Amino acid sequence: MHTRTLALALVLGTLGITASAQQNAGGIFDSQSDIGPVLHAGTFRFEPARQEYTLTGSGVNMWFGKDEGHFAWKKMSGDFLLRTRIRFIGKGTDPHRKVGVMIRSSLDTGSVQVSGTVHGDGLTALQYRTAPGANMQEYRSPVNAPDMIQLERRGHHYILSVAKMGELFTVTEADINGPGEDVLAGIFICSHNKDVIEESVFTNTRIVVPAPATLVPYKQYLPSMLEIHDLTDDNGVVTYQSPRSIQAPNWTTDGKALIFNGDGLLYHFDLASRTQTRIPTGEVTGNNNDHVISFDGKMLAISSSSKDYPSSRVYTVPVTGGTPNLITPTGPSYLHGWSPDGKWLAFVGQRNGDYDIFRIPANGGQEERLTTTPGLDDGSEYSPDGKSIWFNSVRSGRMQVWRMDADGQNPKQITNDTLNNWFPHVSPDGKKVVFISFGNDVAPGDHPFYKHVYLRVMPADGSAPPRVIEYLYGGQGTINTPSWAPDSKRLAFISNSGLIYSHVPSEKRE
Numbered sequence: 001m002h003t004r005t006l007a008l009a010l011v012l013g014t015l016g017i018t019a020s021a022q023q024n025a026g027g028i029f030d031s032q033s034d035i036g037p038v039l040h041a042g043t044f045r046f047e048p049a050r051q052e053y054t055l056t057g058s059g060v061n062m063w064f065g066k067d068e069g070h071f072a073w074k075k076m077s078g079d080f081l082l083r084t085r086i087r088f089i090g091k092g093t094d095p096h097r098k099v100g101v102m103i104r105s106s107l108d109t110g111s112v113q114v115s116g117t118v119h120g121d122g123l124t125a126l127q128y129r130t131a132p133g134a135n136m137q138e139y140r141s142p143v144n145a146p147d148m149i150q151l152e153r154r155g156h157h158y159i160l161s162v163a164k165m166g167e168l169f170t171v172t173e174a175d176i177n178g179p180g181e182d183v184l185a186g187i188f189i190c191s192h193n194k195d196v197i198e199e200s201v202f203t204n205t206r207i208v209v210p211a212p213a214t215l216v217p218y219k220q221y222l223p224s225m226l227e228i229h230d231l232t233d234d235n236g237v238v239t240y241q242s243p244r245s246i247q248a249p250n251w252t253t254d255g256k257a258l259i260f261n262g263d264g265l266l267y268h269f270d271l272a273s274r275t276q277t278r279i280p281t282g283e284v285t286g287n288n289n290d291h292v293i294s295f296d297g298k299m300l301a302i303s304s305s306s307k308d309y310p311s312s313r314v315y316t317v318p319v320t321g322g323t324p325n326l327i328t329p330t331g332p333s334y335l336h337g338w339s340p341d342g343k344w345l346a347f348v349g350q351r352n353g354d355y356d357i358f359r360i361p362a363n364g365g366q367e368e369r370l371t372t373t374p375g376l377d378d379g380s381e382y383s384p385d386g387k388s389i390w391f392n393s394v395r396s397g398r399m400q401v402w403r404m405d406a407d408g409q410n411p412k413q414i415t416n417d418t419l420n421n422w423f424p425h426v427s428p429d430g431k432k433v434v435f436i437s438f439g440n441d442v443a444p445g446d447h448p449f450y451k452h453v454y455l456r457v458m459p460a461d462g463s464a465p466p467r468v469i470e471y472l473y474g475g476q477g478t479i480n481t482p483s484w485a486p487d488s489k490r491l492a493f494i495s496n497s498g499l500i501y502s503h504v505p506s507e508k509r510e
Contacts, residue, residue: 025072027051027503028207029186032072035059036109039194042070048503051237053202054089055099057189062098062117062127063136066109069190071102074207076185080499081152083206083471084187085165085234086118089199095121096192099200101151105179108132114178115188116151116160126151126160130177141172148204148471153178165234166467168419168454204236208473209498211450221245222450222496224477225504226260226269227470229491231457234469240274241500242507247477248289249492251485252319253297258492259319261287266302266321274505280321288312288334289480293319295340295384301327301362303335303347314347316362327364336481337381337389338362339406346370346380346389357391357408370408376445379423381482382406383430383460390414390424390433399444401435414462419454422447423480426460427488433460434469434491436479449476450496473497 025032026046034042034057042057059068082101097120104113110133117138118124122145125138139160146162150169158176161169185207191198211222226240226249246262249269258269259279264286266279279300281287286305290312293300300319303312311331315324327345337346344359349367357380360367371377373395380391386406393402396413399420404411415421419437426433437454438447455470455478472478472495479493500506 027053028074028205028501029053029072030074032070032186033107034069035071035107035188036066036068038068038070040197042189042197044070044072049237050203050235051205052235053187053205054199055187055189055202056197056199057191058194058197059190059192060194061096061192062115062188062190065133065135067111067113067190068109068194069098069188071104071107071184071186071188073102073104073184073186075182076103076207077182079152079154079210079212080185081150081159081206081208081210081473082116082185082187083148083150083204083208084202085148085204087147087201087203088120089201092120092198093196094192095119097196097198098188098190098192099198100149100188101186102188103151103153103179103183103185105132105183107184110134112179114151114153114158114176116149116162118146118149118162120192124149124162126158126172126174128158128176128178139172139174141170143170150471161471163468163471166469168468169471204234204471206238206472206495206497207499208495210473211496211498215450217449222498223500224262225495225497225501226258227472227493227495229455229470229493231469231489231491236470238495238501238504239271240269240507241504243500244507245477247494248291248480249483249494250291250293250481251483251492252293253295253486255486259291259293259300260494261289261291264288264304266291266300268320276507279317279319281315281317282323283307284315284317284324286312289477290334290336291481292335292338292381293482294338294342296342299338299342299362301335301338301345303333305331314345314360316345325364327360327362328367330367333358334378336379336391339382340384340386344382344406346382348378348380357389359389370404371411373411379480381423381425383426384428385430390426392422392424392435394444397444399438401433415458415466417466420444420447421456425479425482425484427484428486429488431460432457432488434479434483435466436475437466438475442475447476449474451475453478455479455491455493
């Protein structure tokens with residue numbers, strides 16, 4: 001046997017995989033294969049444009065000491081999570097048909113494994129086998145028939161998070177003596193009837209490697225995924241990725257490009273070629289993730305520190321770059337909004353020990369304080385009609401979304417829930433508002449990197465409660481800036497992972 005072939009066989013053998021069992025996969029997965037002596041071979045299909053996976057599979061069961069079904073997997077180790085949105089095709093034959101996400105030691109039919117499983121009748125559970133050939137055990141979720149499912153491994157602790165699309169996750173967790181360090185992780189289907197083939201579609205599928213406990217915030221960073229979410233079908237696609245930290249994608253008014261920041265610089269990202277080009281900003285090279293394009297698309301307002309002034313201040317520059325014009329001589333000042341008529345900039349400034357919202361003429365001049373309530377006010381952004389400023393504030397206890405008149409009068413609380421809601425962005429048509437929501441593991445006045453967060457959308461008129469459109473790992477830099485496409489149907493945002501996907505274009509610069 002050739003040395004390279006022998007080495008491959010040895011690696012596969014440690015995971016219980018024979019060369020004949022391997023079949024090429026696609027997307028985030030290394031391979032796909034049947035598990036156990038199925039009567040009908042399963043299939044795998046990957047649709048790149050939507051990053052959609054379709055599995056078919058047979059198999060008598062995944063319970064009594066052995067598993068049968070079809071499995072698409074990636075070799076993983078350490079801590080990570082699997083997330084996907086699932087949809088059975090057809091009514092099905094057996095109410096106990098199963099679909100979900102799985103972490104297993106090998107492809108052996110009786111392998112040790114932990115899975116997040118949704119049955120055809122809606123029963124959902126964290127299921128596991130702790131010894132080869134043992135019967136499965138389970139912790140049932142109170143949620144019936146979810147379509148969003150996430151399984152996270154933290155050492156021997158497993159966390160199953162499930163939701164009906166649009167709702168918050170419900171968590172079931174346990175310490176389990178599951179698979180070892182090196183595992184196969186992926187998506188599966190089992191028909192629960194050896195004579196039947198079932199089919200399921202998986203979208204919004206991610207494998208995420210979270211930040212290690214040793215990561216030093218604001219000194220060390222995870223790779224970044226630039227994602228675009230289409231609200232017409234709530235499907236998200238990873239469009240681009242960088243091994244460094246890129247943040248806050250801002251959609252240009254012509255719909256052809258995004259502007260984001262990274263390493264203190266600003267970049268123009270062409271959506272057609274998926275190539276980034278640096279936007280020159282002279283000696284202002286400490287740009288943060290607070291940058292906004294004017295409504296006419298001609299100018300860019302930015303926030304940056306500089307060599308001679310360590311605090312952030314607000315500047316304006318042509319959208320194609322140039323020498324920045326200093327607007328706020330005093331810092332810290334963080335830009336968030338540009339009025340539709342181009343006359344005003346809204347920013348968050350720390351004055352006398354408190355952060356409040358101010359506005360200032362776009363060409364410079366006297367700043368005007370718009371909020372005076374004690375506590376942090378942030379994320380100020382004009383509505384498309386120019387009549388209101390949306391912002392987030394801790395004045396009611398948690399960080400919540402608020403709206404006030406453009407002159408600071410008549411503040412009104414918009415959200416009032418158990419999450420901490422940041423950075424409201426109104427769609428160009430004025431009908432919707434999106435914001436990022438942190439859990440109670442984050443202090444109300446903080447919006448750190450690398451947390452489990454939601455992107456939520458609600459009608460701008462408050463006629464319906466917020467609904468989740470993205471379940472992701474991110475936080476700081478995910479959606480600090482206005483991220484709507486001009487058509488008000490798509491959103492750009494940043495997620496994070498220690499894993500780089502081989503099927504997604506990676507950073508290229510001109």
